[in-house]
Amino acid sequence: MKVFATAAVLRKGSFNRKLINLAANKMREDGHEVDLADFAEFDMPLYNGDIEKTPDGALELARRISEADACVISIPEYNYSLPGILKNAIDWLSRMDDVPVAGRTMSLISASPSLVGGNRGLWQARIPLECMGAWLYPGMFSLAMAAKAFNDDGTLVDPALEERLVYVLRDYLTVTAAHNAR
């Protein structure tokens, strides 16, 4: 399958970048083609309903999602909610004639230095995506205490956690293959 993967963050050293890199590697090891994007590729202004032309960055994001069979996003938690940059992108996407996430499956994951691992933010991120018609995978992998979670080679210190990540990704892609073949 072709999987679109990105972390909804601009900071270079973000733990969510590390996590999506690891997820991408694991999916590639399973034989999937992964389009791993830097969210900075989708540059767009703050949403303004008076701007009639959809910005290029939003169109590019829509194109990349549309061309993939599956979509995995790693999302940092800001203030118990989703990042403004992700919601801003959703606001542009939602205005398109053919909303690119409608009817597709998505899987959300998160990493955070906190004990909670960013899980509260994921629950807020689900809402606008489900509102646009996405089927969201229920088992959201959240990596807590991320500052000590990664080895230098990008794998996880705790092999049980890494196995859990692999399980979640495989289960998501299996269901998605069936979903897309309907």
Add this chain to the structure above:
Amino acid sequence: MKVFATAAVLRKGSFNRKLINLAANKMREDGHEVDLADFAEFDMPLYNGDIEKTPDGALELARRISEADACVISIPEYNYSLPGILKNAIDWLSRMDDVPVAGRTMSLISASPSLVGGNRGLWQARIPLECMGAWLYPGMFSLAMAAKAFNDDGTLVDPALEERLVYVLRDYLTVTAAHNAR
């Protein structure tokens, strides 16, 4: 397919009973077998972690969900949230060794006399169900101003709304068939 259908309410004259009855009829017209349950069949006490034996009503609810291929629940909104009786049942279900909703799809619908149609309650009901591992259909049908929405024969006054309900149910069952066949 075999569909389990119920309204999470005890009141006899509830609009959510009317809505699930209509949904059951529509699914039967499409050739599906519907197990339409009265939530009063699942009598159980308030959840108490000290009670070691799972109550019969919770076991019966688990059995009925497990025996079906798909699950449609009509849920009234109480105080912008899900009904206590539904959350209480979820609390019992979640303690079982083999949580019956994990890995299954579910579709939530609602009816309400208000302009909002019970939609806020559905968003709160999703959370514990997704926590237990259910895949929830994104398009939640909410019937607003339900006091004037039904004809005497149980159909909807507005044929466009009834078509929308039929579309949502068919789309849900199509995806579920693919999901279950994986």
Add this chain to the structure above:
Amino acid sequence: MKVFATAAVLRKGSFNRKLINLAANKMREDGHEVDLADFAEFDMPLYNGDIEKTPDGALELARRISEADACVISIPEYNYSLPGILKNAIDWLSRMDDVPVAGRTMSLISASPSLVGGNRGLWQARIPLECMGAWLYPGMFSLAMAAKAFNDDGTLVDPALEERLVYVLRDYLTVTAAHNAR
């Protein structure tokens, strides 16, 4: 001030009972009168809109809230949401002519053996209470890893956490005194 305090749980050995006991002790040390209730005192059936007479347990809960100046509830997290027994009580309260929480302040706290400390459940508990008109204190104290958090005498092993609890309670009661005097 007179403070109503309870844990929304029936299990005898619940960490939320331990936490509300500690909170009650701390408020008493500060000179407040605390009405510490066992939730089992508020026995009531599952909500049924056809029952016209409000159950005695719901009336008693309403009376106890109404007679206090402030209200602190410790709430376990079940399935990332509030307990069914609390939502069921809210469903009965919300039907009363004079909803007892409207215009009052409330403070929610939680304890859990998990790393998250029950915090996700508190965010779901806020919604129906705010819907009924309560002003909820923003800083919700959540005690993570509760199985190892308490000393035998009911105090917390970590003095910094206990100070945080005391701070939150004092700040809540200070604002509540001003709120009530308006």
Add this chain to the structure above:
Amino acid sequence: MKVFATAAVLRKGSFNRKLINLAANKMREDGHEVDLADFAEFDMPLYNGDIEKTPDGALELARRISEADACVISIPEYNYSLPGILKNAIDWLSRMDDVPVAGRTMSLISASPSLVGGNRGLWQARIPLECMGAWLYPGMFSLAMAAKAFNDDGTLVDPALEERLVYVLRDYLTVTAAHNAR
């Protein structure tokens, strides 16, 4: 009292601008000083944790909130959630040493052409604001079917709705005065 008021939207013809204008007029009629801001005054880039200097627009927003005694924001609902531009501003505010909304009261209102009036978005907007320590007024005024709700002079067609708005604002400011005087 001095009230900061704004609509979290850039579109010129937004119903939320109309609603905050009306709210500002009503508060001025009651003798309050209102700092009515256009959200475009708070221009700032998409949040990037690598940018060390807080943008001028975020500093200006923080200053305006800090100088006021109370804060009323009208918030459009985008995809059942808060607008990206508001969340983006919150992300910048939350990183400041002295988070300007902590310990303050806020009142959220909304307008929308839909039957729901933007109310679902307000519930998502509460979360990051409460996370930062704001006390949010529980009664959130939502103006449904906003396309037909305003007279040419900016008042509401339905006098009962306008009375309700005035009641909510007065009640909020009364509690806030007590809150601030503690």
